[in-house]
Amino acid sequence: MYDVTIIGSGITGSFIAHNLAKYQLKVLVLEKDVEVGDGVTKANSAIIHSGYDPKPGTLKAKLNVLGNKMYEQVTKELNVDYKRIGSYTLAFNELEEKELRKLYQHGIENGVETYLVEKEEILKKEPNIKDTVRLGLYAPTTGILAPWDMIYALLDNALYNGVEIKTSNEVLNIDKKEDHFVVKTNQSTYKTRYVINAAGLYAEHITRMVTDNPGFKMNFTRGEYYVLDRGYDDYVHHVIYPTPTAKGKGVLIVPTIHGNVLLGPTSERIEDADSTEVTKVGLEFVKNHVNQMINNTPYKGIIRTFSGIRPKTDRLDFIIEELNDTPQFIQVAGIESPGLASAPAIAKMVEEMILNKESLETKHDYKIYPQKQVKINEKPIDEINRLIKQNPKYGTIICRCESITEGEIIDAIHSPLGIRTIDGIKRRVRPGSGRCQGGFCQPLILEILARELKVSKTDILLDKEGSNILTEETKINGGDGNE
Amino acid sequence: MNKQYDVCVIGGGAAGMSSALGAVKNGAKKVLLVERDIELGGILQQCIHNGFGLHHFHEELTGPAYAERLKTELLETNVEIKLETTVLEITKDKTVHLMNKVDGYQIIEAKSIVVAIGCRERTRHQIGIPGKRFNGIMTAGLAQRYLNIDGYLVGKNVFILGSGDIGLIMARRMRLEGANVLGVAELMPYSNGLNRNIVQCLHDYNIPLYLSHTVTGVSGKDRLEKVTISEVDENFQVKEGTSKTFEVDTLLLSVGLIPENKLLTDIQVEVNPITNGAYVDDQFQTNIPGIFACGNSLHVHDLVDFVAEESFESGKNAAKYALNQENNHISIPVKPASNVRYVIPNKIKISDDEVTFKFRVTKPMNKGLIIVKQGDSVIKEIKKSHLLPAEMESVKLNKSLFKPNSQDEIFVEVKGVE
Numbered sequence: 001m002y003d004v005t006i007i008g009s010g011i012t013g014s015f016i017a018h019n020l021a022k023y024q025l026k027v028l029v030l031e032k033d034v035e036v037g038d039g040v041t042k043a044n045s046a047i048i049h050s051g052y053d054p055k056p057g058t059l060k061a062k063l064n065v066l067g068n069k070m071y072e073q074v075t076k077e078l079n080v081d082y083k084r085i086g087s088y089t090l091a092f093n094e095l096e097e098k099e100l101r102k103l104y105q106h107g108i109e110n111g112v113e114t115y116l117v118e119k120e121e122i123l124k125k126e127p128n129i130k131d132t133v134r135l136g137l138y139a140p141t142t143g144i145l146a147p148w149d150m151i152y153a154l155l156d157n158a159l160y161n162g163v164e165i166k167t168s169n170e171v172l173n174i175d176k177k178e179d180h181f182v183v184k185t186n187q188s189t190y191k192t193r194y195v196i197n198a199a200g201l202y203a204e205h206i207t208r209m210v211t212d213n214p215g216f217k218m219n220f221t222r223g224e225y226y227v228l229d230r231g232y233d234d235y236v237h238h239v240i241y242p243t244p245t246a247k248g249k250g251v252l253i254v255p256t257i258h259g260n261v262l263l264g265p266t267s268e269r270i271e272d273a274d275s276t277e278v279t280k281v282g283l284e285f286v287k288n289h290v291n292q293m294i295n296n297t298p299y300k301g302i303i304r305t306f307s308g309i310r311p312k313t314d315r316l317d318f319i320i321e322e323l324n325d326t327p328q329f330i331q332v333a334g335i336e337s338p339g340l341a342s343a344p345a346i347a348k349m350v351e352e353m354i355l356n357k358e359s360l361e362t363k364h365d366y367k368i369y370p371q372k373q374v375k376i377n378e379k380p381i382d383e384i385n386r387l388i389k390q391n392p393k394y395g396t397i398i399c400r401c402e403s404i405t406e407g408e409i410i411d412a413i414h415s416p417l418g419i420r421t422i423d424g425i426k427r428r429v430r431p432g433s434g435r436c437q438g439g440f441c442q443p444l445i446l447e448i449l450a451r452e453l454k455v456s457k458t459d460i461l462l463d464k465e466g467s468n469i470l471t472e473e474t475k476i477n478g479g480d481g482n483e
Numbered sequence: 484m485n486k487q488y489d490v491c492v493i494g495g496g497a498a499g500m501s502s503a504l505g506a507v508k509n510g511a512k513k514v515l516l517v518e519r520d521i522e523l524g525g526i527l528q529q530c531i532h533n534g535f536g537l538h539h540f541h542e543e544l545t546g547p548a549y550a551e552r553l554k555t556e557l558l559e560t561n562v563e564i565k566l567e568t569t570v571l572e573i574t575k576d577k578t579v580h581l582m583n584k585v586d587g588y589q590i591i592e593a594k595s596i597v598v599a600i601g602c603r604e605r606t607r608h609q610i611g612i613p614g615k616r617f618n619g620i621m622t623a624g625l626a627q628r629y630l631n632i633d634g635y636l637v638g639k640n641v642f643i644l645g646s647g648d649i650g651l652i653m654a655r656r657m658r659l660e661g662a663n664v665l666g667v668a669e670l671m672p673y674s675n676g677l678n679r680n681i682v683q684c685l686h687d688y689n690i691p692l693y694l695s696h697t698v699t700g701v702s703g704k705d706r707l708e709k710v711t712i713s714e715v716d717e718n719f720q721v722k723e724g725t726s727k728t729f730e731v732d733t734l735l736l737s738v739g740l741i742p743e744n745k746l747l748t749d750i751q752v753e754v755n756p757i758t759n760g761a762y763v764d765d766q767f768q769t770n771i772p773g774i775f776a777c778g779n780s781l782h783v784h785d786l787v788d789f790v791a792e793e794s795f796e797s798g799k800n801a802a803k804y805a806l807n808q809e810n811n812h813i814s815i816p817v818k819p820a821s822n823v824r825y826v827i828p829n830k831i832k833i834s835d836d837e838v839t840f841k842f843r844v845t846k847p848m849n850k851g852l853i854i855v856k857q858g859d860s861v862i863k864e865i866k867k868s869h870l871l872p873a874e875m876e877s878v879k880l881n882k883s884l885f886k887p888n889s890q891d892e893i894f895v896e897v898k899g900v901e
Contacts, residue, residue, distance in 0.1 A: 227608075231745075275615075276615055276616065277613060277614045278611070278613055278616075279613045280613050283611055300756075302608065302609060303606075303608060304606075304608040305608045306616065377571075381588045381590075384587065388584060388587040388588070392585070395582055395585070395587055396584050397571075401745075435603060435745070436603040436606070437608060439604050440603065442625060447633075464705055465705070466704075467617065467618040469618060469629075469637065470629060470635035470636070470637060471635075471636050471638055471639060472639070473635055474630065474634050474661075
């Protein structure tokens, strides 16, 4: 019997697993996909919002502000790259200017450090912004990180401290017993005292397994993005927001922690949780809105497009509560923006909900996982040479766009969490995320994966189940003439 | 600083090998060739079809055979070759940062550097094909590598977007390996591949070519299931009611090659926005003295023979630079004019030797007049039939034809002839 089963390994599920790993609890994380964090967390703007934007008094406002503060420590503790680069929210007309002053008040009420700044100041800091800008709201605590870097660090650490993580385990049914649940997946059946529903887009679907009254309706909003190559360091230095509207934060310009720039997202209601397409209309929309704010956008540097889906419920706020008619089923639903920024605070809240019901002792042997992830391209030369002497595979570059070595890829495959897919490797170590988008390195990574996992090359997946890259071997028995 | 070289050539494909040969045969004593793969040859290694070498070796060779010829010649020289070695960075003062598993991270010095690192393929994301990101859409060159080097098919029912040579050759290749190839769509009203490839790869196998068509939709669940193409008008706008749908599990993209120039742009080498390669003079020298560019990383060629020829010259000039034999005559800019997309070189030094202008026309022309001008005066006129954007034109001239003491720019233009 598990004490707690977390459904979903996105940023909230991972933070919750990380927090609960401290206690003497038997914790299980179930993930339906092959790799962790492959849903909402994979595709968003990757911003740790400062927290001036959500309506004062909402859970979003409270947890955003708290979460932003918590990131500083947790990223340091787990050795995850995080930068507080600050943000400018810009007003280009009178109406927006009025709205921006309102936001400034929100900021004060939410307890967030913000400054109203004049045109000259904005243009001095961000010279590409259109000089029709009238007013800006500067929020110095806005941060950026790679969401999946965070997830890998959280889950590696959770695993190291005894949490079990089972991927490719889709929850099919949850049976409510007197004091526990029986969770049936496509792989096995697990008994658990608590269920934490962190299933992201599928939160309503999971809730309906235990009750007919989920208390909310899940809606889906798609956001489409462009990714610009690295090397446009002079284009923007801060997160750039337009003045938000009822529809959301609008089309942003966001430097990433790896030196790329994201342009997007759109905001479009869609029917399916898996409608992750990009559209001509959506991408044009992004360009038009970017062009309204800024000059000199290096569109020739586009290396990728993607879309992500936000789990936006009809309650318009985060839903974090124990189900009324189902004790010990904890709902963590509707974690749309600012979900990433709020995740550490959401986890803290869930942790406290359990602490209020159970008297828990911390583990005596709890230790932070000593992350050994080597990043060759960030090391000084003599350190690189020392590492190559220890392990010559750190000397072979596999991904030339991002300068990633074979040694780093092998490390990822054999990390506590383990990586099995081409896209998993890409998210964890970055090969394939550069200019050529895997055009050169994909066959090499596929070969390393097959070799290290001791499987056939045709078994290697791009991402989800069924996304095998190679369909058939052509040279079976070839060359020996004895067929 | 452990080692000093006269010339360091980066890239061991046709361009790099030819360049190293050019350097060593023109007096460079210490030449280093750096290749990141496990063997020399570059993309030639995955081009197992024949048709290479008609100009240079006067016979039809396969890609690997062509590479083997250059390699054999190279191994007879004292060029030092480092395999499985990646160049991470070059500097303006001509150091080369390289890394491999044996030597670790090394910085070497060279008197001149030739960058010959080829190009990469334009991807789905760069041309914005809408739809989900399921598996089953990949570049033609990547599929070619999987098939010809690793021995695997990437799908059974195939459609191809773009009629570049790689796409055309992969249409035939996948058909020969048992896949069904349902068609090739090309945005332009003419093919971007060599005429002989249209005939030998499509016509001979009854694979339809849809000119003025583009992919307007892809659908499927985890894997591609359907591709929809539609006709476009002269402004590339989709014509309503012209869509056709094909049930395929694979869409291969042959939608353009982009010269790799990150090593050069990192040190502020000026790049031509049309070719995406460096601006070079007639020595193949970039705006940074002693740094040269050639092959497909300079501009995309249609024949490897032209790559080899051009790169041999660049190696020769890099050797001359290393041996301080460069001359310091005035440089005159060379620019494309009517109906010409780009010209290489981008400037020439007036001397008494010859220069070859290489260029591409902007549209197919049945008959044309190639005109080389300096300022307003016509230097040379050449009549030509069948000018195609897919086929690089070249004009060889003696530099003594140009006005020696003039700063007047040189133009290359093509006039249509009725």
